[in-house]
Amino acid sequence: DTAVSQTPKYLVTQMGNDKSIKCEQNLGHDTMYWYKQDSKKFLKIMFSYNNKELIINETVPNRFSPKSPDKAHLNLHINSLELGDSAVYFCASKGRGQGIGNEQFFGPGTRLTVL
Amino acid sequence: AQKVTQAQTEISVVEKEDVTLDCVYETRDTTYYLFWYKQPPSGELVFLIRRNSFDEQNEISGRYSWNFQKSTSSFNFTITASQVVDSAVYFCALSELITGGGNKLTFGTGTQLKVEL
Numbered sequence: 027d028t029a030v031s032q033t034p035k036y037l038v039t040q041m042g043n044d045k046s047i048k049c050e051q052n053l054g055h056d057t058m059y060w061y062k063q064d065s066k067k068f069l070k071i072m073f074s075y076n077n078k079e080l081i082i083n084e085t086v087p088n089r090f091s092p093k094s095p096d097k098a099h100l101n102l103h104i105n106s107l108e109l110g111d112s113a114v115y116f117c118a119s120k121g122r123g124q125g126i127g128n129e130q131f132f133g134p135g136t137r138l139t140v141l
Numbered sequence: 142a143q144k145v146t147q148a149q150t151e152i153s154v155v156e157k158e159d160v161t162l163d164c165v166y167e168t169r170d171t172t173y174y175l176f177w178y179k180q181p182p183s184g185e186l187v188f189l190i191r192r193n194s195f196d197e198q199n200e201i202s203g204r205y206s207w208n209f210q211k212s213t214s215s216f217n218f219t220i221t222a223s224q225v226v227d228s229a230v231y232f233c234a235l236s237e238l239i240t241g242g243g244n245k246l247t248f249g250t251g252t253q254l255k256v257e258l
Binding site: 071082 | 186248253
């Protein structure tokens with residue numbers, strides 16, 4: 027039983043294309059996130075949704091648009107892909123219980139390669 | 142602003158050696174949480190431990206132990222009798238409360254641990 031799943035696992039595309047990455051969690055969590063891990067392994071938060079409402083929007087180009095159709099899903103759409111968008115994108119979710127103390131559960135990651 | 146520093150970029154040890162991964166953090170919050178995550182070569186992020194700012198008790202879990210010292214803003218991680226399977230990138234992270242009910246994790250840059258035979 028996968029707690030946080032992402033599709034696709036690998037995505038190779040040309041510059042200028044539009045692509046989406048899907049994320050689903052079956053943990054009943056309220057909050058979901060998108061992180062970007064660059065080639066140097068640096069992990070940085072991009073977005074967070076709580077109960078389908080956007081609560082964190084870091085300095086991310088507006089070519090990136092998250093969409094949360096329901097609490098269990100948080101998708102990431104990227105327009106006009108650029109070479110610098112190549113990275114591993116992680117989805118994560120967190121339960122409400124201990125507030126900021128709850129750990130985030132991460133998906134397996136989507137490796138995006140822009141050619 | 143929150144900041145997490147993992148000064149050790151890469152550490153190489155021989156199996157069975159003990160190794161300590163350093164983590165130093167900065168925050169203005171009085172209530173915060175610290176985390177360690179492991180990222181093995183397969184790429185997933187695995188939660189290891191959580192510690193809140195009011196609990197300075199050290200924790201031991203098998204070969205893993207954590208030393209939280211508020212006075213030095215450090216949350217170090219020690220692996221005793223390291224094994225090849227411990228080879229991974231280890232991330233320290235700091236949690237801050239965000240308006241709206243979520244939290245935001247600020248990650249350190251990670252320490253690549255290589256355990257060789």
